[in-house]
Amino acid sequence: MFLKRSLISLLLLFSLAGCWDIKEIEDIGIVLGIALDTTEDDQLSMIHQFVVPGQIPTQQSGSPEGLPFQNIQIKGHSLFEIIRNNSLESNVPPNFTHLKTILLSKELLEKKRVDQFIDLFIRDHEFRRTVPVFITRDTVEEVFGEQPMKELFPSIQIKELSENHYLNNLTLKSLTIGEMSQYISEEKSFLIPGVGLKEGKVISQGAGIVSSEDFRYQGWLTEEEVEGVRYINNSVEGGYIDLSEDHIEQGPVVLEINGSNTSYHVDHSGETVQLHLKVSIETSLAEDWAIGRDVYTKGWKEDLEEAANKNIKKKIENVIEAAQTEYETDFLNLSQWIHINEPDYFKKHEAEWDELFTDLDVKVSVQTKITEFGTQNFNANEVGDS
Amino acid sequence: MCKTCLSCSYYNKPFIQGVINMEKSRLDINEILREKSKQGHIVTKEIEISGHSIYVIYMPSITKNAEINNSILSPLMEWKYRKGQTPVHTFSTEQLQVMKNKDELDAHLLDGYTILIENEDVYALDTAYFSHRSISEPVSEMTLRGSRDGFIESIQENINLLRVHLRTTDLQLEYYTVGTKSFTNVILAYIQGEVNEELLKEARKRIEEINAEYVSDGGLIEQSIEKNTYSLFPEVQGTERPIKVTNALVEGKVAIFVDGSPTVLIAPITLNSLFQTSDDYSFKWIPASLVRLMRYIAAFLAVMLPSIYISLISYHHGLIPTDLAISISKTREGVPIPSFMEAFLMQVTIEVLREAGIRLPKPIGPAVSIVGAIVLGEAAVTAGIVSPLMVIVVSFAAICSFTIPDYSLSLALRAISFIMLFAAAILGIYGLIIAIFLLSIHLVRIKSFSVPYLEPFAPYYYKRWKDTFIRFRFKKGGSQ
Numbered sequence: 001m002f003l004k005r006s007l008i009s010l011l012l013l014f015s016l017a018g019c020w021d022i023k024e025i026e027d028i029g030i031v032l033g034i035a036l037d038t039t040e041d042d043q044l045s046m047i048h049q050f051v052v053p054g055q056i057p058t059q060q061s062g063s064p065e066g067l068p069f070q071n072i073q074i075k076g077h078s079l080f081e082i083i084r085n086n087s088l089e090s091n092v093p094p095n096f097t098h099l100k101t102i103l104l105s106k107e108l109l110e111k112k113r114v115d116q117f118i119d120l121f122i123r124d125h126e127f128r129r130t131v132p133v134f135i136t137r138d139t140v141e142e143v144f145g146e147q148p149m150k151e152l153f154p155s156i157q158i159k160e161l162s163e164n165h166y167l168n169n170l171t172l173k174s175l176t177i178g179e180m181s182q183y184i185s186e187e188k189s190f191l192i193p194g195v196g197l198k199e200g201k202v203i204s205q206g207a208g209i210v211s212s213e214d215f216r217y218q219g220w221l222t223e224e225e226v227e228g229v230r231y232i233n234n235s236v237e238g239g240y241i242d243l244s245e246d247h248i249e250q251g252p253v254v255l256e257i258n259g260s261n262t263s264y265h266v267d268h269s270g271e272t273v274q275l276h277l278k279v280s281i282e283t284s285l286a287e288d289w290a291i292g293r294d295v296y297t298k299g300w301k302e303d304l305e306e307a308a309n310k311n312i313k314k315k316i317e318n319v320i321e322a323a324q325t326e327y328e329t330d331f332l333n334l335s336q337w338i339h340i341n342e343p344d345y346f347k348k349h350e351a352e353w354d355e356l357f358t359d360l361d362v363k364v365s366v367q368t369k370i371t372e373f374g375t376q377n378f379n380a381n382e383v384g385d386s
Numbered sequence: 387m388c389k390t391c392l393s394c395s396y397y398n399k400p401f402i403q404g405v406i407n408m409e410k411s412r413l414d415i416n417e418i419l420r421e422k423s424k425q426g427h428i429v430t431k432e433i434e435i436s437g438h439s440i441y442v443i444y445m446p447s448i449t450k451n452a453e454i455n456n457s458i459l460s461p462l463m464e465w466k467y468r469k470g471q472t473p474v475h476t477f478s479t480e481q482l483q484v485m486k487n488k489d490e491l492d493a494h495l496l497d498g499y500t501i502l503i504e505n506e507d508v509y510a511l512d513t514a515y516f517s518h519r520s521i522s523e524p525v526s527e528m529t530l531r532g533s534r535d536g537f538i539e540s541i542q543e544n545i546n547l548l549r550v551h552l553r554t555t556d557l558q559l560e561y562y563t564v565g566t567k568s569f570t571n572v573i574l575a576y577i578q579g580e581v582n583e584e585l586l587k588e589a590r591k592r593i594e595e596i597n598a599e600y601v602s603d604g605g606l607i608e609q610s611i612e613k614n615t616y617s618l619f620p621e622v623q624g625t626e627r628p629i630k631v632t633n634a635l636v637e638g639k640v641a642i643f644v645d646g647s648p649t650v651l652i653a654p655i656t657l658n659s660l661f662q663t664s665d666d667y668s669f670k671w672i673p674a675s676l677v678r679l680m681r682y683i684a685a686f687l688a689v690m691l692p693s694i695y696i697s698l699i700s701y702h703h704g705l706i707p708t709d710l711a712i713s714i715s716k717t718r719e720g721v722p723i724p725s726f727m728e729a730f731l732m733q734v735t736i737e738v739l740r741e742a743g744i745r746l747p748k749p750i751g752p753a754v755s756i757v758g759a760i761v762l763g764e765a766a767v768t769a770g771i772v773s774p775l776m777v778i779v780v781s782f783a784a785i786c787s788f789t790i791p792d793y794s795l796s797l798a799l800r801a802i803s804f805i806m807l808f809a810a811a812i813l814g815i816y817g818l819i820i821a822i823f824l825l826s827i828h829l830v831r832i833k834s835f836s837v838p839y840l841e842p843f844a845p846y847y848y849k850r851w852k853d854t855f856i857r858f859r860f861k862k863g864g865s866q
Binding site: 028 | 699700701703704706708711712713714715716718719721724725726808811812813814
């Protein structure tokens with residue numbers, strides 16, 4: 001009897017609970033991207049990129065008229081206020097579990113501290129720590145409003161562009177909101193991968209510097225500088241070395257990078273510290289514009305390698321110089337190598353590191369190796385370089 | 387010396403006068419004749435042979451008329467007087483059975499015997515003919531390879547089939563009669579030496595404890611000997627394939643044959659044994675293991691897939707990959723009912739279709755599948771009542787449930803899939819986990835004839851995992 005009663009009350013309990021937490025998937029607004037900006041009167045502005053499922057083209061019905069996404073821009077004093085005010089305009093509550101991109105405008109980063117407005121994204125459980133963050137110098141409305149050709153949603157396009165970092169060294173690896181919070185906790189400067197508009201299309205473009213001093217925007221790195229950063233951070237997985245400007249005899253040459261490794265050596269003598277970056281790159285001959293060149297000519301390979309060494313070394317040194325003299329910020333994270341190799345020294349000078357960094361002696365040596373030559377026509381006629 | 391007949395086993399042996407007469411029956415002949423001649427379905431004949439008056443009684447519906455003519459009436463007619471002999475001496479002592487009382491006489495008459503009455507003596511001769519269908523492949527248990535014979539409704543034929551596969555003198559058969567009205571013959575079969583004494587005792591006890599008036603099928607016996615009456619899971623396995631029974635007997639299990647039923651019960655069983663098919667053993671071990679593994683996965687999906695889908699799309703949207711989430715969101719747009727109700731209705735529809743398919747006569751069967759597939763599936767989606775993904779999920783779960791070899795288990799799992807659906811609808815994945823815990827608790831608790839149901843998983847016998855998720859290879863030079 002007791003068992004029966006308890007069983008019945010348990011079943012009734014279930015019916016009482018009902019489906020209290022249920023939220024059908026079509027009743028939520030899937031937010032794929034967030035873009036943050038400031039307005040002229042110093043308010044925050046936030047764009048939610050909602051998916052509009054009805055406008056997604058299918059095989060049967062073909063492509064519908066409208067855009068498959070809806071950008072809702074709302075202004076306010078706090079981010080949470082803006083999120084909740086979405087409900088004034090949109091019938092579905094935003095759901096951020098599928099967030100793909102957080103886009104920040106340069107102006108926002110100039111006016112507001114990153115560590116302040118990032119708080120919501122770390123605190124709220126619906127935001128994942130793996131969402132990548134991007135910075136743009138163009139207006140965020142335009143970047144988010146441009147429908148890509150193949151991809152349906154601009155936010156996904158931006159995220160997927162950043163995943164091409166193994167093909168090209170001109171863009172940075174993506175920076176997630178989790179990594180960003182880590183930098184902020186460690187009080188380190190960092191780079192945010194940039195995106196921009198070029199002829200109406202969204203492209204990966206340079207990077208923005210955020211200084212640890214006040215966690216605000218400090219400057220913009222060009223693609224060439226970003227390439228140097230990638231060698232310094234040991235994050236090169238592929239890409240190419242274009243030697244067309246290095247005056248290789250008979251015709252320009254392009255090398256494909258198969259692998260690269262950067263090792264860090266710290267020489268500490270007395271009060272001075274010297275950082276030595278050793279970059280070794282493995283490449284293969286990707287493209288050769290000189291028809292009929294005998295790649296087995298003695299010394300030619302060494303010349304090529306030497307040219308590549310110079311090319312890369314210059315790029316690396318340019319970035320280091322920019323960091324030391326122009327921005328006076330250690331966004332390259334060179335401090336961690338000093339910290340690892342000379343912990344005592346670093347601890348002693350941690351407070352004054354920003355000043356010390358500008359005078360840090362950084363030596364760069366690059367070692368390029370060509371291991372593959374590929375196939376070429378054997379008896380091609382020499383046409384001459386006319 | 388007896389030289390009465392050549393066919394008799396007493397031929398050329400010392401003649402013992404009155405082998406037959408020694409057991410004189412004490413029956414009131416006149417009363418029997420009066421009673422039997424009144425019943426229309428019993429034939430009573432009186433034959434006069436050389437001054438001897440002989441009565442022949444039989445039931446024509448269950449006897450072979452030709453046999454009565456050829457081996458009873460004709461020899462009697464040709465009987466010639468010899469000293470000290472009566473017409474009954476035409477038959478050998480083996481053929482004749484002496485009836486001692488009326489109950490015995492009735493029982494033999496109902497078994498198809500022909501009753502001979504000579505003077506005060508009553509004898510019975512076997513002329514039984516019970517019709518049964520010929521041996522055919524069981525419809526509910528198909529196989530690709532291996533023997534295709536199936537049990538039929540005659541218990542003697544079934545034992546015959548069993549002997550075809552199992553020619554050992556260790557095979558023991560114990561006869562029982564069950565049912566206070568139906569007097570159904572039940573045989574408990576086991577192999578001496580293989581079977582566990584405890585199990586045997588338990589089986590005997592449970593058969594003797596059966597208290598029923600009328601037993602028509604193995605399924606009824608199954609339910610009357612089961613202990614876990616509130617459990618969804620079967621405690622004994624019913625099969626129509628002799629090879630399954632022989633396999634079980636060799637493994638030390640017992641089999642229960644019921645007269646008039648093609649279903650033979652095997653006990654004890656484990657959840658694992660219900661997933662085994664005889665095909666698993668007739669193919670090479672790696673492909674057979676893959677098929678076995680797939681069957682386990684299919685069973686899991688049959689139970690869990692609709693409920694996982696429900697909990698994902700109504701509670702945990704973040705767990706679905708973005709592209710899939712967007713396309714689900716698109717397909718569900720405009721569906722007027724909540725996803726739980728949608729899944730529930732689809733599941734019910736499929737159960738109805740499945741049941742209808744069983745009941746319908748064979749020529750109409752395909753019509754149901756056409757109506758089910760086209761009208762319900764296609765039209766419901768085009769009308770926007772259900773989402774296409776839900777149709778895929780529910781129908782795939784249904785197809786998965788068809789891979790389960792044992793029909794009782796398949797029924798059980800289908801019932802559980804509804805419980806899971808409710809759990810998922812109320813509390814999402816959290817509810818599902820609770821339901822799985824409850825199911826696990828139940829499964830580890832139940833036993834089939836004192837054998838834990840989840841053996842060898844739950845009482846953990848690693849060494850016996852060789853025939854669970856995978857079917858490990860046979861040892862060279864021996865089986866298993």
